Amino acid sequence: MSAAVQDDRAESIRMIRDSAAAVAPPGGDLKRVRELRFQDPGFDPAVFREMGEMGWIGLRVPEAAGGAGLGLGEACALAEELGAALVPEPLIPAMLSAAILAGTPRLAKLLAGEAVLLTAWQERADTLEVPGNADASRRFIPMAAGATALLLPVREGRKLALYEHPAAGLTIERTQDGGNVGSFTPDLAGATKLAEDVGPALEAALEEAALLTGAYLLGGMERAFAMTVDYLKTRSQFGRIIGTFQALQHRAADLKMQLALTRASIESAAAALDEGATGDARRAAVSRAKARAAEASLRVTRECIQLHGGIGYTDQYDVGLYLRKAMVLANQYGSASLHRKRFMAVSPEVEE
Amino acid sequence: MDAIRIPPPAELDSLEDEHFRQVVRAFLRENYPEHLRNPPKRLHWAENREWYMKLAEKGWLCPGWPKEYGGLGLSPAKQIILTEEYERYGVARTNDHGIVMLGPLVIKYGTEAQKTFFLPKILSGEHVWCQGYSEPNAGSDLAALRTEAVLDGDHYVVNGQKIWTTLAMDANWIFLLVRTDKNAKKQEGISFLLVDMKTPGITVRPIINLEMHDEFCETFFDNVRVPKENLVGTLNKGWDMAKALLGFERIFLGSPRQSGYALSRLKLLAERMGLWEDAEFQDRYARLRLEFEDLKALFGTFVEKLKRGESLGPDVSMLKVIQTELFQKITDTMLEISGENAGLLEPMEGNRDLNIGGLYIQARPATIYGGSNEIQRNILSKNVLGLPG
Ligand SMILES: Cc1cc2nc3c(=O)[nH]c(=O)nc-3n(C[C@H](O)[C@H](O)[C@H](O)COP(=O)(O)OP(=O)(O)OC[C@H]3O[C@@H](n4cnc5c(N)ncnc54)[C@H](O)[C@@H]3O)c2cc1C
Numbered sequence: 001m002s003a004a005v006q007d008d009r010a011e012s013i014r015m016i017r018d019s020a021a022a023v024a025p026p027g028g029d030l031k032r033v034r035e036l037r038f039q040d041p042g043f044d045p046a047v048f049r050e051m052g053e054m055g056w057i058g059l060r061v062p063e064a065a066g067g068a069g070l071g072l073g074e075a076c077a078l079a080e081e082l083g084a085a086l087v088p089e090p091l092i093p094a095m096l097s098a099a100i101l102a103g104t105p106r107l108a109k110l111l112a113g114e115a116v117l118l119t120a121w122q123e124r125a126d127t128l129e130v131p132g133n134a135d136a137s138r139r140f141i142p143m144a145a146g147a148t149a150l151l152l153p154v155r156e157g158r159k160l161a162l163y164e165h166p167a168a169g170l171t172i173e174r175t176q177d178g179g180n181v182g183s184f185t186p187d188l189a190g191a192t193k194l195a196e197d198v199g200p201a202l203e204a205a206l207e208e209a210a211l212l213t214g215a216y217l218l219g220g221m222e223r224a225f226a227m228t229v230d231y232l233k234t235r236s237q238f239g240r241i242i243g244t245f246q247a248l249q250h251r252a253a254d255l256k257m258q259l260a261l262t263r264a265s266i267e268s269a270a271a272a273l274d275e276g277a278t279g280d281a282r283r284a285a286v287s288r289a290k291a292r293a294a295e296a297s298l299r300v301t302r303e304c305i306q307l308h309g310g311i312g313y314t315d316q317y318d319v320g321l322y323l324r325k326a327m328v329l330a331n332q333y334g335s336a337s338l339h340r341k342r343f344m345a346v347s348p349e350v351e352e
Numbered sequence: 353m354d355a356i357r358i359p360p361p362a363e364l365d366s367l368e369d370e371h372f373r374q375v376v377r378a379f380l381r382e383n384y385p386e387h388l389r390n391p392p393k394r395l396h397w398a399e400n401r402e403w404y405m406k407l408a409e410k411g412w413l414c415p416g417w418p419k420e421y422g423g424l425g426l427s428p429a430k431q432i433i434l435t436e437e438y439e440r441y442g443v444a445r446t447n448d449h450g451i452v453m454l455g456p457l458v459i460k461y462g463t464e465a466q467k468t469f470f471l472p473k474i475l476s477g478e479h480v481w482c483q484g485y486s487e488p489n490a491g492s493d494l495a496a497l498r499t500e501a502v503l504d505g506d507h508y509v510v511n512g513q514k515i516w517t518t519l520a521m522d523a524n525w526i527f528l529l530v531r532t533d534k535n536a537k538k539q540e541g542i543s544f545l546l547v548d549m550k551t552p553g554i555t556v557r558p559i560i561n562l563e564m565h566d567e568f569c570e571t572f573f574d575n576v577r578v579p580k581e582n583l584v585g586t587l588n589k590g591w592d593m594a595k596a597l598l599g600f601e602r603i604f605l606g607s608p609r610q611s612g613y614a615l616s617r618l619k620l621l622a623e624r625m626g627l628w629e630d631a632e633f634q635d636r637y638a639r640l641r642l643e644f645e646d647l648k649a650l651f652g653t654f655v656e657k658l659k660r661g662e663s664l665g666p667d668v669s670m671l672k673v674i675q676t677e678l679f680q681k682i683t684d685t686m687l688e689i690s691g692e693n694a695g696l697l698e699p700m701e702g703n704r705d706l707n708i709g710g711l712y713i714q715a716r717p718a719t720i721y722g723g724s725n726e727i728q729r730n731i732l733s734k735n736v737l738g739l740p741g
Pocket of ligand 1: 235492517725
């Protein structure tokens with residue numbers, strides 16, 4: 001990349017970060033997030049619509065198809081900002097749906113945020129595989145309580161057809177972050193076919209969703225860690241600021257290194273994909289980043305609780321919200337273990 | 353199937369250890385309410401009163417108290433067996449601060465009048481106690497506590513705030529560490545005071561914890577008048593008394609049972625996830641399992657010391673650190689292997705034993721209360737290793 005192109009990219013990423021303030025104001029509290037917890041649908045449809053108006057749902061959709069045609073660098077920056085504010089609207093699942101709706105009449109309403117179309121691809125826990133069995137139950141659909149309709153991939157010969165299925169008869173289970181996941185058993189009789197083959201598009205979209213989820217987790221752990229460092233600088237025990245205890249200083253330094261590794265992993269993966277990495281190189285980059293983000297987010301949020309002492313174990317104090325979010329997202333679109341295996345299956349030898 | 357006869361309470365302390373274990377098992381099978389096994393959350397008084405009263409009725413409520421005060425007079429080693437069997441059976445913790453902490457304190461330091469007044473009321477379930485030590489600015493540094501008690505005629509007037517008071521909303525009495533001399537060195541101006549929670553001026557405000565459960569509270573004292581005779585032991589010697597109670601608590605916090613329970617859940621979960629035979633999982637599991645076995649062996653050496661009548665040194669802090677961190681590692685592993693089930697608010701498949709997220713969250717405070725693990729490591733490095741500073 002030339003210097004000028006690089007500057008443009010950096011500027012575009014900065015702009016996206018700034019625009020996130022519309023939904024996640026910097027320094028804003030988590031009042032809205034708290035009010036939406038443990039209620040149906042778990043998010044605010046009006047904010048979802050706003051995300052459509054901002055062009056976020058179609059951020060990765062080519063301009064020709066009505067999207068913004070931006071890169072993963074921008075998308076990850078946005079996800080990170082939203083993660084820092086624990087924004088509950090299902091943007092990442094919606095972006096996944098947008099990627100497989102290209103060329104169908106349903107795309108416009110989704111991109112506008114007027115329809116919450118969620119893809120019911122998953123048949124078991126911890127997988128990125130889409131068997132597409134016509135009558136197999138679909139599980140773990142994020143924020144399904146707010147779905148307008150479901151998108152159902154179905155295996156037909158060597159192709160993966162896409163159907164629209166009514167969002168009726170869903171079983172909703174609440175999640176630790178106050179959101180929900182849905183499951184249901186499809187019935188093709190009431191479904192409408194939208195596309196003949198979304199197989200390759202869905203595979204790519206799932207990888208992007210995994211990477212974006214990693215970026216969202218990164219934003220969350222950065223914020224939880226910042227709160228913790230502030231606390232270490234203000235809380236006093238034994239007549240000293242607790243941040244002067246070397247045991248705690250070293251713990252904080254260790255967590256900082258986890259954050260640095262996660263950021264490097266996410267940003268380099270986004271850059272690799274934006275530069276056109278395909279096949280094994282693409283899979284390896286995504287899996288490396290998601291494995292790191294999953295593991296680091298759990299560790300960082302756990303230790304943030306510990307470093308706070310009793311107050312960290314209250315619902316009222318915000319750091320716990322980040323722990324609960326990490327519990328829900330760490331394994332979404334593949335656990336650390338799944339991604340480590342996937343990495344080893346495709347990664348080239350270590351360069352010496 | 354039960355050939356085991358349950359002897360009267362007064363005979364329990366003289367049984368052989370293994371026989372005693374069998375008796376405890378039989379006792380639980382016979383008396384413990386099935387619906388209270390392995391409750392997903394700490395129970396409130398309204399829920400576990402039934403079991404508390406059953407224990408009281410059978411004379412089993414206070415295992416560690418001497419028989420003359422209505423206890424079972426069990427040796428520390430037998431108490432550990434009892435605790436192990438309770439935990440194995442999934443017995444819920446009761447509102448046990450009166451039994452475990454206040455009773456022994458009154459027995460050791462209380463006046464005859466205090467013993468005759470308070471002990472029978474714990475045994476009958478009339479008094480339910482909570483522990484008011486921590487304050488917003490006195491957690492790890494407990495001796496910095498500021499809630500003060502000022503003598504005014506026949507009463508102490510108490511002003512201040514306690515926090516993290518577990519199950520204060522269920523209690524009708526609270527034992528407090530209060531400051532009675534502001535000019536003395538901080539450990540030397542603290543006294544031990546017993547307060548009826550119905551006294552005017554006390555406000556209890558529940559705090560929702562990370563489990564979304566109202567388990568601990570803030571407790572406020574605004575000119576609360578407490579009769580002078582409710583002071584336990586010597587004025588300004590409350591700190592030493594409270595410390596004397598702690599040593600014994602620490603071995604209980606180091607009991608491997610909690611990890612044993614979690615390990616059995618991890619195995620069940622791995623089976624449900626189709627991972628039990630997986631070589632990589634087997635290695636992870638083996639690591640945790642071996643740590644559990646080694647912890648058990650180490651725990652055993654401390655129990656042996658107790659059996660020989662020796663007192664425990666500061667090295668008992670090791671048990672608390674190893675056990676609580678092992679417990680956390682096990683729950684971390686459960687989370688890591690369960691895919692999207694990790695994020696569910698309710699137990700997976702509606703099975704209490706697969707309460708993945710719940711257990712993960714419950715494991716967090718174990719490294720905070722009872723002296724945080726950082727504080728335990730400070731004790732180990734200074735008082736065991738003799739490192740300076
Ligand atoms: C579930 C639960 C139940 C509880 N129940 C009760 C109860 O019934 N009654 C009661 O009185 N209290 C209770 N407590 C309070 C408990 O004893 C305190 O939370 C504990 O002592 C820690 O104090 P703190 O919360 O103020 O944290 P702080 O002392 O502020 O600690 C914050 C962080 O700093 C670390 N730290 C502090 N000092 C040092 C040091 N010198 N070196 C290195 N690190 C240090 C701590 O380890 C921790 O990580 C309960 C707590 C919990 C979590």
